Amino acid sequence: MGLADARAMRPGIDVVEADPQADRRLLEALADWCDRYTPLVALDGGDGLFLDISGCCHLFGGEQALLEDMLRRFRDQGFDARAAIASSAGTAWAVARFHGSATVPGGTEAEWLAPLPPAALRLEPAVCTGLDSVGLRTVGAVQGAPRAPLARRFGKALILRLDQALGRIEEALSPRLAVPELSAERRLAEPIMTLEDVERVILLLAQSLQTSLERRDAGALALQLLLFRVDGAVTRLPLGLSSPTRAPERIARLFHERLDALGQTLDAGYGFDLVRLAVLTAGPLPARQEDLGEQAADTGEALSEFVDRVGARFGRAVMRRPVAVASHVPERAVAFLPFAPDGPVEATPASIPERPLRLLGRPEPVDVMAEVPDGPPLNFRWRRARYRIVNAEGPERIEPEWWRESLPVVAREENEEERTYEDRRKAAAARRLAQASRDYFTVEDAEGRRYWLYRQGLYGLSGQAPRWFLHGLFA
C-alpha cells in the first residue's frame, strides 16, 4: 500500500522513515543484552537472534524457566518477542516464527514441524511457491515425499534445510563476539548504582577468576567488564594488561582507574543487575615460589602495574617505548610499541649519523634564503620568526625508499619503440625520486640554537622549485 493510500484511509497517520541501520544497531544491542544468558549469540537476519544455550539452562532453573525469564524481561523492555527452544537451530527458528513461544522436547522435532508450512524451513520464496504448486503444503508432506526427486526438482538446499531442522546435520552458528576464555558473573537481586558497589563486585569476581586461572597456570592479559543495566543497556569496558596477572586486588585497582576516568560518562540509570568479568586473552603465568626475604619485592612488577594503571586510565597508547627500525628515512627509523616488561630489545645499528634530539611530527615548511641555490641557507623564517644562520653543516642527502613507493605510470604511445618507452619510464621514475629526495643541513642561529633543515627536491631535475622544511631541533 502506498503512502497516499494509507493517508487517504487514515489522515492522522504517523510516517516514520525506515532506518535499517538503526534497526541493526538495536538488534545488536539486544544481542549484547542476551549475553546474560549465553556467550554464544548470533544474529539471524534483521529480526532474529540465535542463542546457543547448551549447558546454560541449569543456571536459570531449566529451559522453560529460562524461556519465561527471557520473554518477561523482553516484555518489560517493551519488545514483543517470540522464542522457542529446540535441539536444532532450524526447529527453534521454525517454531518461534510459525507456532509461537514453546519448548520443543528432544526427539519430537518431526511432530512439531509437520503441521508448519514449508516456509518454516528457511527456504527461498521460489522454492516455497514451487512446493505449493505441487501440493506439498506442510513440512510433514515434504518429509513424506521421496528425497531424490525433491532434490532434483527443488535443489539440494531443500534437503539440507530439512535435515538441519530435524537435527540430522549439525548446523554451526557463528557467534557475534569471540567467546572469552573464562568469565565470572554475579547476578544481583538489588541493582547497584554506585561505583563503589561496582568495584566491590569486580573484586569478588576477580577473586573467583583467580582460582580458575591458577588451575590453568595462566594470567589474564585482556579483560572485559560487562555491566548489564536493568533497562537492557550493556556497557563493555575492555582492559589490556602488559603482563599476565591474576591478582584480584590488581585487577580491581585497574578497573578502579578505568571507572574513575569514565566518571560521569558511565550512566548507571536504574542500576546494574548483572556484572560479568571475562578474560578475553590469557597468558602463561606459572606459579612462583615467593621469597620470604625483603628482596622479594620485584621492581619490574611495580613498573608494569604502573603502566597498566596509566593504560586503564588514558588508554594503552599513552605509554610507549621506542624501537629502532631499519630505515634511513628519519621519521621511519623509530617505531613505537606498547610497553612490555620483558619485550625484545632490538639492537640499534652501530653507526648512527648525527640526528636531532627532537623531531617534529610533521616537517614544517620554512621560507629560506640561500646564497647559492644548492648551498646552505643564510636565514630562514619559521613560525613567523626570522632566524639568522651563523653556521651550517651539510648537506646530507637522504633519498626516499624507492622500494616502498610505486613507480609513476607512463602511458605508452602508439608505434613507440620499446627502448624509447623504457627511457621515458626511467626518466619519470628519476623525476619522482628527485622530487622526493632531501638534502639535510644542520644550522646554528645567532643565539646558538641548532636546527635540522632540509630542502626537498633537486634544482633542475625535479621540474619544480625545491621547498624547504624544518624537521628537528638539536640540543
Add this chain to the structure above:
Amino acid sequence: MATPAVARDTVFALRREIAKIEGRLAERLASPGDGAVVLRGSGRVLGAADRLATGVAALDATLGGGLPRAALTEVHSRQSRDAGAAAGFVLALASLLAKQAAPKQPGAKQPLLWIGTGGMFAETGFPYLHGIERLFGIAAGSLLFAEAPKPVDALWIAEEAAALKSLAAVILELPGDLRPLDLDATRRLHRRAVQAERPVFLLRHSSDPEPTAAPLRFVVAPAPAGPRRILGRPLAGSIGPPAFAVTLDKNRLAPPMRLVLEWNCDERIFEHRSSCREDGMQDPVALVPLSRHGTDMAAAARPLMAYGLLRFPAAGRQP
C-alpha cells in the same frame, strides 16, 4: 652568656624535626667548615652517594657536591624554541645519572620515563631516539614515553611515576603557564621523589619563575657550539657538540650563578666552557704519520731558512 649544652641540643633536635616536616633538601647544621652534616627530608645525612656530581667543579661546589639524586629539579627554558637545549641538558643529567648509577643493582637497567602532553610534543617535537642515543648514550631499551592528552593527566602520571623505584628518573615536560602545577603539586612530586630516592626533572618551556617546592631551578638557554675537532684540531665552519648556557636560578646553598657548559658526547661528561682547551694550542706533535712516497706538507715558517731539502723525511722511506 653561654648557651647550656642541653638547650643547644634541643634546638638542634627541633631544627632537625622542622627540616623533616618541611622535607627540605639540605640544611647545614653544624660547623660549615666540615660541611658534612647535611640533613635531608628523610632525616638522613646526605652523603656523596646521594648526589649526582656534574663533573664541573664550579657547579658542584655551588650545589654542595652535586645535584641531589632524590629530589624534584626544575629545568626551565625561557622560550619554547629553546626546547632542544633544555631537553638536552636534562638528558645530559640523566646520562650522567646512568653512568654513576648506584652499584647496588648492577644488572638492573632501569628505564627513563619521559612524560609530556600531545600538544607539547607537537609544538616542540617528539624526542627522537637516534639523536638521544648518539648524544647521551641512552638506548631504546631504557626509554619510555608517556604522551598524556592533557597537562593535568601528565601531572597525574608523573605523580604516580615519581613514587616508583623501578624508574631511573622521570622527566615531566609541561608548558609554562599551568595552573594545576602549583606549590602543592610540586611538593607532592618532591616528597614522592625523596621517598623513592629517584630524581624527577620538571622541564618547563617559556615559563616564568613561580614558587615551587623544587630545591633547585636551572634556566637553560642554548649557547653557540664550538667547532668540531678533527684529530685534536678545530674544523672551521663546523658545528661541534652542544653547549648550554645554564643559569642556576634557585639554590638554597648559594647565590645564583651562570655558566656555559659544553657536553662532550664521546666521554659523556660536561665541560666548563672557560676551561675548554684553546683552539690549536695543545698537542704540538703531529697526530698523523707523514705520508709515504709523497711530499711532506709545508711546515710553518721557521726562523732559519731551509737548505738542502733533498733529503726526504725518514718515515717516508721505511719499508
